[in-house]
Amino acid sequence: MKLSQLLFSFLMGYFCYSLVEIVLRGYTHWTMCLTGGFVMTILYAINSRRTMTLMKSCALGSLLITMIELAVGIFDNIIMHWNVWDYSNMPFNFLGQICIPFSAFWFVLCIPARLICKHISARFCNKKAVPIVSEQPM
Template identity: 30%
Template sequence: MKRFLILGFIMGMCYFTLEGFWRGWTNIVMLFVGGLCGALIGLLDEYPQYFNLKIWQQTLISWLVILVIEYSSGMLLNVWLGMGIWDYSAMPLNLNGQICLIYAILWVPLIPFGIWLDNWLRWKLFDEEKPYHLLSIYHDLLTLK
């Protein structure tokens, strides 16, 4: 659990920073939303006896996890609590203004980096197995290996 929290915080900070640069601002709750997504994505290859997934499978599952978390947190934070952190209502193919196809597609090239970053952090912080090279992960994704 301690590793999950540490990795979630670091991944959350990465997301928080990325979103700040992309949108020009962000909200502190995105640290937790992004951290939860990052930490869950990182778990997909941590138990090979249960999850021996190829990178394209990890990317697809991660993409679905992110969309469910983004939609759920959007409904809670933006709709029910009225925080107004994001609103995709004006975007085409949106679902209740909380997720939209254009931004959903943008997650696909970011996910392999998140998978690699989780593995790299585990290697550096917890002396786990050295990760594959980042370019080999993208190569495997593009060739569906």
Template identity: 35%
Template sequence: MSAIEYPAVFAMGAVGYASMELLFRKHTHWTMLIAGGICFLLIYLISNLKHLTKPEKWLIGAIACTAVEFFIGGIVNLSLGWRVWSYAHYPMNVLGQICLAFSILWFFLCIPVCEVCILLKALFHRNGETARKIKGKERR
């Protein structure tokens, strides 16, 4: 692990998630930078676990994102009353902070994000063998 690996991954997730919110919702909140950074870092760690299948990684990533969303929502929305978001109008929501629809969305977002994380890991570690596997040029 390089000294900048985890902070850089966190920063990429923070900027990436806030950018997605700006693109689709036209606004974001500074707490979403924190949520995005934490989620991306967790997916980064999960995606590089060799003993898990890809669907297991996607599912665990979606559960992790949902948990982060519930935790941060509990603080900023329920405790502090900032009303950053509410899923109260969605079916199958929990306290308006998480809902099944967005948990499913997180699952499908984890598919490409896990692949990006594997590439990032190879770049951070400059591991020739991993890079060759990614490019399909594994040594024989």
């Protein structure tokens, strides 16, 4: 894996996740931009493995994103008191930093992230993106 691939995946995560937050919440925080880039870089590395299925990718991605969200949340919200987010009112939350509903959202968000990873790989390897769902002629 080339540094250029990792940098491009970081930038895609940085901008795409920022856009998701702005569309859904109306604003974002600079730490979320960096976190989105970091997460996409990890997802790119995970999805570069040939044995990675869509379900494995989503499950592992959701688990990793939730763990990263907890770490960033403890730093941003508890230590620094920046109040970037608060899941205290969400069901099954832990310290108001992570919760089951958002872990499920991360699972679903890993589907388009996987598509982006496949296209990044195809762009840098000069080959056609491997389809996630087999294409059946009509």
